[in-house]
Amino acid sequence: MTFENEKKTYLGKMDKSKKGEIDPKIKSLLAAFNVLPEYYTTSSCSGRVYLWRGSGKKNELEWLKMSHDLIDLDFLKINTYNGLVWLRLEGMILHIACRNLDAANLLLEKVRQLYKKSGILSASNKIIVEIRGSEFMEMPLYNGEKLLFVGEGDWLVGLINQKLEKMWNGIEKLTREIAEANRN
C-alpha cells in the first residue's frame, strides 16, 4: 500500500471514531500535521492527570480518577482505601507516521526544540515519530486511608493545573510552528 493510501485509510477510520474521542485541545495540531503530504497522525493525548493503584504494569493498573481538563480538590479524593494510590501527570504524546526517514528526521529536528524527549519509535515497517512532552508527576498520594500529602488547601491542585495549562500552551505553540512551516 502506498503512503497516500495508508494515510487515507487511517484518517478515514479516525473520522468514524466516536464523536469527542479526540481531545479538542489537540485537534488543531492533528489537523496541522494531516494537511502535510509527508505525515499523518496515528494517536494522540493532549496530557492528562490520574490516580492509579496497582503493580505499575499496564494490565495491572486500576484507574481511580482521570482528567484531561483542569481539576478541583474533589479530584484528589477517593472512596475506596486499599494499598498505595499514586497521582500521575503525563504530558502531551503524539504519534506521527512519516513517508520516509528523511521526513522523520526533518520533523524530529523541528520538534526537538520544543519537545526534547521526541524520537523515532519504529523505523522498520512503518516510520513513526513520537513527540512527547516533558511535564511529568508521579507521587504516592494515599497509603491505605492515609493521605500522604500535606499542603495549604488546594495548593497541589493549583500546581497540577499550572502544569496542565503549560502543556496546552505548548500544544498551541507547536501547532502555530507546524502551520507556519507549511506556509513557508
Added chain:
Amino acid sequence: MTFENEKKTYLGKMDKSKKGEIDPKIKSLLAAFNVLPEYYTTSSCSGRVYLWRGSGKKNELEWLKMSHDLIDLDFLKINTYNGLVWLRLEGMILHIACRNLDAANLLLEKVRQLYKKSGILSASNKIIVEIRGSEFMEMPLYNGEKLLFVGEGDWLVGLINQKLEKMWNGIEKLTREIAEANRN
C-alpha cells in the same frame, strides 16, 4: 570515518575519562554492547534520585542532593529553605550508536520487551538508539520550610530504594539478554 573508527575513537575517549565516572552498576551492560560489532555506547546513567529547585529548565536547575545508590532518611533533608523543592527519580538511560538502521531496528525490537520507552533518538548523521527505563517519580517535597510529605518514619525512603533496586535488577536482566543473544 567508518563506524569501526568512530567506535574506536569514542571508546578510547571513554577510557581516558576520570576513574569512577561510569557507574559500576551499568559497566557490564556497556561491555556487553561494546563487544558487538554493530554497536557502541555513547552515554549512560544507571538511574538516580535527586532533589532539585528551579524553573524545571535544564540550565535553571539547582541540584540539592543526588544519589546513584540507595538513600537513607538524611537524603530527604535540606539545609536551605527557599521556594519549591522537588524530588525526582529517573530510570536507567543508555545511548547506543548503531552501525545502520537495520541494526537499530533489531536492537529496538529486542529491548522494547524490557524497556518499552526506547526509541531512535536520531537517524540522520549518527544513528542513536535510546534505551530508557520506565521508573519515574516527580513530587513536590518542600514548599519553603514546609515538608509536604507525611509518612511513617522512612517509608518514602523505602519506596525510593525499592524502585532503585528494581532498576538495577532490570539492568542485570538486560545485560544477560544481550550477552546471551551474542552467544547464539
